[in-house]
Amino acid sequence: MSAGVGTVPGRRAEFVEATVAWARRNTWTLGLIGLLIVFLALTKMLQPNYGAPGIQGLAISILPIAFAAVAQAIVVISGGIDLSVGPMMALASVTSAVLMKDQGDPFGVAVVVGVLLLGIAVGAINGALVVITKVPDIVVTLATSFVWAGTALLILNTPGGGAAPWLMAIISGPLGNPWLPKALVVLAVVVAVVWIPLRRSTFGLALYAVGSHPLAAFRSGIAVGPTKIVAYALTGFFSALGGLALTATGGVGAPVPGSYTLQSVAAIVLGGVSLAGGRGGVLGPIIAVIVLALVRTDLFFAGVDPNWSTAVQGAILIGVVMFGSLVAMRKVRA
């Protein structure tokens, strides 16, 4: 018992130390959380009756792009880029919508699993093409983006099909507390269950290593090619989740879902992922997605022309990233 008493302060000190170390390593993410709080406060100021329903609507609307941002973050951390995230989402969305329409729940579950496997396969094709042909990733994924987009339109040339009721139910409404939207819980649980174990594994280290310094990674004994292929496959997996989220939020399959690819790149850049590879995580991009969505909401509440609000989003993106690199430069010089 005395030993137990003795270790408690030690453990607490350790915990504090670890938290401080985490904060130091994740200053960018903490800054984004600060920005998020600022924009939430601004929203409340502009629209005093903004409350739990608004938060719920926000959570549902950001779900597809949040998955897209996580997908893009993983491949960019590994030193690549994937311009076919949007079309992969479309492919997953139409496939699930066509198969699920008017079917029972057990079959719906099978469809979800099947679509996720499809996402992994499609992503792995991207990765294998990049690694084996040595054609630049930007070219390969631009080309495959047309292939996936065309395939999606072949499956369903106008929005249609249907979503299983349970799929729509798990993301709509609150979970207990009205301030806790189910969509946010789904996002958090899925990302945590898939990403955290990966990040802690040797594969997670290899992912960052390959993106950071491929030669040093090779010399450290990492299989560089297979690691990149798995990274692309994971991007396909999260893109498929994004596609399922599209189906679930819209209730139908979306063959031409919009500019998710470039929005995902914007979100990861704002989220602190280095386009050069090797740096960043998935929490930053998710928060960045919420911030960008709130900017749009706030500009809408402020009565700004929607076209202007797109331009303002771009300006915020450049401003924040510039500010971040200025701070980084100051740090290096000091």
Add this chain to the structure above:
Amino acid sequence: MHETDGAPDLLLNATDIAKHYGAVVALRSASLAVRPGEVHALMGANGAGKSTLVKILTGGVRPDHGSILVRGRPFAARSPTEARRGGIVSVYQEPSLIPDLDVRSNLRLTQTQPEPVRHWLAELGLPDLDLADVVRDLPLATLRIIDLARALAMEPAILMLDEMTAALPANLTERVLEVIGRMRGTDRSVIFISHRLIEIGAVCDRATVLREGSTVGVVDVTEGSEDRIVALMLGDIVRSGTVVQSEASAVAARAADAVPRLSARNLTVGTKLTDVSFDLYQGEVLGVVALEGQGQDELFDVLSGSERPTGGELLVDGDARSFRHPADAIRAGLVYVPADRAEALLMQRSVRENIALPFTTRFGAWGPIDLRGERKKVDGAIATLQIDTRAAGEVRRLSGGNQQKVTIARWVAGGVRTMLCFDPTRGIDIGTKQQIYQLLRDLAAAGAAVLLYTSELKEVQLACDRAIVIFGGRIVAEIAVADADEPTLLRAAYDLRPEELMPEEIASAAVAVESADPAAVAVESADPPAVGQP
């Protein structure tokens, strides 16, 4: 397991290794035999095949033929992981740590236990290193030590150190050599590659010398064996009859009150280049001789305006100048011919455009290009350099030699005052080399000043009037062309003085020169060493 070739107790036995890339023979017949418990030096001049042999032993390259046995078992590695499993672990010239991960994660990546690494870090003089530090934030010397500690912790049969000490300060070098020395007499061995003969003498038992892709000798390292190693590295020197005879004119032209075209005064660049001073006069070709990575790259970067010195000053025609951009250097008449032609040329454009580029882009040359004037100058330059223009449409289709001529022609066309040539004859054929030597002589005769760094020592006597030798970022010798034969230059490049010295004297002299803190090292030698003085 049961080798009967008379060497059953060898830890590593590589015999008759050959490797060629296309028509280029990198290794002809190399062999390397390492006994258990010895520190074995691998020596060879540039292009001797040293780096190819290293790549074969580390799994980067597969040999064409030959056999490699480690502890009697065949060794054939296709990756560093397989080499490690086969018993060979390497520490490379540049760190192989992932910059964005912390030290602990880097250890986890190679499945190395942190405890033995900590032990070796303490042995190597870094007991307080925090394994949670991110690699990117650590200084280079620390990374080299972590690399070495990690390799030691893997307990390989053979530890290969490739220019490991190049980036280390003197006190850490000492610790490293001391730790390596402790491997002697154990059941494990070290292959040690270094440009510093002093270190070879201090820590190695034997040395294998490569020349032109073959093993030409194995030397027991004892007192005075440095000379034998250098002799083996050089082989039979073919004396060339065309030693420059014009030094008299160049020296004569240099009157007592002549202002040098270019003067470096105490130039310093970080830790790479220290206190370098020299004068370059018009009408002369000044050679620069150095082993790889002794600071010559930084020197040329500073002179050509790509990098700013951290100390010292630069005078052009007696006036102090400071270059912020290569354009400033070009305006001051300093033009640069790099070794890597891809760095200087627009490979997809024509010979004509490439030659015309520097003088049509000069400031004040906006507006329409004077095509007739351009054509005249370009044609003149092409004729002067005898450039083969059959494939003039795209520079990348020219031979290497002709490409190099284009990089020189672009400056000749505009009129040369001072030309900085960094190994301009690297990788080109002998005929074109001769033409380039002649061209440099002609330029000098016409009143230009030429600074020529060369990795081929015999070029000094073929093209230069005198040569300066850089070692460890300092000018260690200035040699007149008449004395600049290959053995003299090579000895100077290794910072060996002409007179015989006992190895311990050499070692203490080196320590005294390299160490900034005299208290950290016990210097027994009574008389101050002469090394480091130009």
